[in-house]
Amino acid sequence: MKKTAFYPAMILILTAGIYAISSGNTPRPAPGSVTIGAKVRPVKDEDIPEIKNFNQIFVRVASSVIPSVVAVIPTRVDSGPTPGNEGDLTSQDKKEKKHRVQALGSGVIVSPEGYILTNDHVISGAQEIDIHLSDGRIFKAAPIGSDSLSDVAVLKIKGTAPKNLPVAYLGNSDSLHPGDWVAAIGNPFSLLSTITQGIISALQREVSDVTMYQNFIQTDAAINPGNSGGALVNVYGEVIGINTLIYSQDGSFIGIGFAIPINMAKKVLVDLIYKGRVIRGWIGLSIQELTNEISQALGMQSVNGVLVSDVYSGQPAEKAGLKRGDVILYINNQQVKTGNDLRNIVASIQPGTEVPVIVFRGGKKIKLMLKVTERTPQALEQTNSYHSESLSKESKFDGIDTRSGISVTDLNVEIRQTYNIAPDIQGAMVTNIKSGFSDARATLLPGDIIIEASVQGKKPRKITTGAQFHQFVATLKNGDLVMLLINRTGNTFYIPFEFKNP
Structure with missing residues (x-):
């Protein structure tokens, strides 16, 4: 039915076009005699001088930052059977064949020595990595290190890096505010060197996997597949974040994107370059978020803080005197409002540093001194020494009923x-x-x-x-x-x- 309705319409349009072209009896005006468009601009520069300046902001940002944002093309080599027709009797005799699977992400050149900052998920599993610059140059790159806990990875151009590499300027993500203008630069859907603009919608966002270290910048600057690892920049062209993920139900952008703050990414970058691993602080306890019910039961007037639900034997928290039921309000002179705050603050403290901790205990604030150690696999293993079998809602034993339900x-x-x-x-x-x-x-x-x-x-x-x-x-x-x-x-x-x- 759709095809039947479509073709006559097409014929009518084409026929009308042919008629208009072939009709030559109407006199034509002399070339240049027809006025096309209004003579006066609706808004002049002198009327609103700020418009001209604002219009140039993102033009300057694009011209200065795009050269330092690269396309990261990871190649994964998969082994599998060669393709064949269904029902082919010889398909059982097919030999294994290697298939090259390419993806596309973004990265930021952060050093004249050829170091590039990107996301761990962009290069994960890659056997080969190509780097494409906006000027058309292509280089091979090798991974220097990756950190899945922050989704940050560092690459380096193989061999001697060219002397004229465009290097991004790294800003200070601690100075950001909701409402600041920003631009996202990357390679969405293989559209190289794309810039989109928006504002910072929120700061200190925590999403998805709580085992990750998260402190995301939320923005409405369009971020799409291929933007991961690219730059989020302010109006001065300073990189203030690494674009990482979007909130979406179908994979397309709906105005909610997230970037890793550059200060967090930079610490991971430096650790991976100089030490080959990320050094994070560790205090050895379990926590849970404060709720209104918990705050009321503890006699608190606020839900700011985190409740200590367990203190591990022999770990820094126990040695400092922290106990189950304590509420951590401050650590290292920084306020702790959520569990994510505490994880990020502790992770940023250099192991071996002694820091003050303010806790709420028994209706009073108490100050303790805690010496932070390093988060290591051995420390994690000590906190997971016992696990019983997983539980279900099915009751296997009878018990005494109580008035509590x-x-x-x-x-x-x-x-x-x-x-x-x-x-x-x-x-x-x-x-x-x-x-x-x-x-x-x-x-x-x-x-x-x-x-x-x-x-x-x-x-x-x-x-x-x-x-x-x-x-x-x-x-x-x-x-x-x-x-x-x-x-x-x-x-x-x-x-x-x-x-x-x-």
Whole structure:
């Protein structure tokens, strides 16, 4: 139906065109006698002088920065069967054949020696890497180092770098503000040397994988596939971020892009160049975000800070005197509002440095001194020495029902064997949770172990048996703010809730 409707329309258009061209009876005006367009510009430079200056801002940015932003072309060699027709009886005899798969990203030349900053995900798995400059020159590059935790990678042009390499100027991402004008430069969809402009929408964004070190700049400057590793620059042409990812439901840009702050990327760059690995600080504890319920249960007036849910034996936090239930407010004289703040601040501290830590404990602020060590695989391994089997919502054991809506039982031999619970873990095991909770109790699972319980304004009580937890719940009054310390598969965290009489 669509084709039938389309062709007559096409014929009519073409026929009309032919008629117009062939009709030569109408007199033609003399060349140059027709006035086309208005004679006066709607807005003159002298009317709004700022317009001319503003118009030139991104022209200057483009001309000065584009030469230092390169196309990064990683090539991966995959082995697989040679293509064949379906049903080909000889397909079983096909031999393995290597296929070259190319991708496209961006990078920024940051050194006259030929060092290039890009994203780890751009070059991951590549056997060969080509660098294309905007002036048409092509170079081979080799990876100097990558850091998946920040998604930063460093390349270097092979051999002796040419003396006339265009080098980007690195700015200071700590001086940025929401609303600042910025431009994103890269190679989206293989469209080389593309510049788009926008503003900084927000700072200190945390997205996706919480195991990564994140402090993203959010921008509405268009970032698309191929922009990764390219430059986010300010109106002075200073690189203030490395474009990394977008928020999208279908892969296309919808006005939300993210860039790694250049100060964070630069630290990784320097470590990879001079040390071959990234040096990060480590203090050895587990944390969770403050919620309104947790803050109220602890007697705090704000949700700024992070709650210490576990302190690992022999690690810097324990040596400094930090305890479960502490709320970290400041470290190294920097305010801690979220867990992401704490991770980034600690990571930036040079190992061996002693720093002050301000914590909220028992209604008071306490100052401690903590000596930061290095985040190493050995340190991480010490914090993961015990894990029981993963839990499900299915209840495997009966327990004592309590007024809290949480049924519990003692840790006997059968339960320890079923859940692979270490002998040194003591507490009351959750066997069932009443349905219909809208608070944090709804996140509990059968197999969770209650090891501590407290009410606002009172000291925490150790829980080693189901009977002890039953006795604790029996003392609760309507409106009490309760905090339970839970051990799940070797990790501890707090569950807050307001007790209401059943």
